[in-house]
Amino acid sequence: GYGNVMGYIAGLGSLYRNAIVGGQGNTMLGVVCAMLGGVGNKIINTYYSTILNGRDNTINNASTSLILAGRYNTISGGYYNNILGGYYNTISGEGHYNAIIGGGYNNLSGDYSASFGYKAVSTFDGTVVFSDTRDYNFNTVMNDEMALRFKQLRVVTNVDGLGSPIASGTFTVTSGYSTFGMPVLVPYLTVGDSTNFTVINEEGHQTMAGTARP
Numbered sequence: 149g150y151g152n153v154m155g156y157i158a159g160l161g162s163l164y165r166n167a168i169v170g171g172q173g174n175t176m177l178g179v180v181c182a183m184l185g186g187v188g189n190k191i192i193n194t195y196y197s198t199i200l201n202g203r204d205n206t207i208n209n210a211s212t213s214l215i216l217a218g219r220y221n222t223i224s225g226g227y228y229n230n231i232l233g234g235y236y237n238t239i240s241g242e243g244h245y246n247a248i249i250g251g252g253y254n255n256l257s258g259d260y261s262a263s264f265g266y267k268a269v270s271t272f273d274g275t276v277v278f279s280d281t282r283d284y285n286f287n288t289v290m291n292d293e294m295a296l297r298f299k300q301l302r303v304v305t306n307v308d309g310l311g312s313p314i315a316s317g318t319f320t321v322t323s324g325y326s327t328f329g330m331p332v333l334v335p336y337l338t339v340g341d342s343t344n345f346t347v348i349n350e351e352g353h354q355t356m357a358g359t360a361r362p
Contacts, residue, residue, distance in 0.1 A: 149174070149185070171201075178207075189215075197223075205231075210239070221248075229256075251279075258291075270295075 149170040155177050164179045171185040178194040188204045191197055195211040202217040210223040218233040222240070229239040234250045241257040248254045249264040256263055258273040265279040270288040279286040279297040286297040304313040 152176070152183075174199075181207075186217075202233075213239075218250075265297075268295075268297075 149168060150172045152168045152171060152174045153176065154166055154168065155175075166176050166178060166180065167182045168174055168176055169182070169184045171183065171187055171189070173188045174183050174186060175190040175192070176183060178191045178197060180196050181191045181194060182198045183189055183191065184198075184200050186199065186201045186203055186205070189199045189202065190206045190208070191199060192206070192208045194207050194209060194213070197207045197211060197213045199205055199207060199215045200217060202215065202221070203219045205215045205218065205221045206224070207213050207215060208222070208224045210225055210229055211227045213223045213227060213229045215221050215223060215231045216233055218231065218237070219235045221231045221234065221237045223229050223231060224238075224240050226239065226241065226243045226246070228245045229243065230247045231237050231239065232247070232249050234248065234254070235252045237248045237252065237254045239246050239248060239256045243257050243259050243261070245260045246256045246258070247262045248256060249262060251263075251265045251268070253267045254263040254265065255269045257271050258275065260273055261270050261275040261277070263270060263277045263279075265286075266281050267283070267285045268277040268279040269285045270277050272288050272291045272293065274292040275288045275295065276293075277286065277288050277295045280299060282297070286295065288295045306314045308314055
């Protein structure tokens, strides 16, 4: 590589089992850490962490963590955190065991959480948050929540011989209504089609079944 730097941090020691395999302008100030390539990546004040590739990514004081690729991604604090790709994604604070799968401007700061998409944000524990391309943050509101922001949710359970979805086996929710016109109100979920449906409440109990009204 070219212009890569390894250095010393008081309290951590110097050049202890680190490796920069290639790339340009990368900085290694950790212990038992590795970079395989990329440009302008930094591992600082950290044990046992890796940046595989990408540009301008940083792992700072976040041991046993990983950034695979992307640009301007940051893991700061905590441990066992991972960013698989994308840009301007952040895992911060003292959070542990988190993963940002991809996308942009996603942010996690709790524990045991995952995000994907655009501006998916969680400060809580045990969350999964996926979001669409609308240009504002989508935040979780509690621990142990799965939060989805999409203009349409479509579940296909049946296809024809060419693999195309069959209407009777497709459940779609748009603006709070199912494909057959029944409101889908939280915490209830309507499953089925216009001739055979079941409404399930938040405890998983059936609350209504039958045929939708015209």
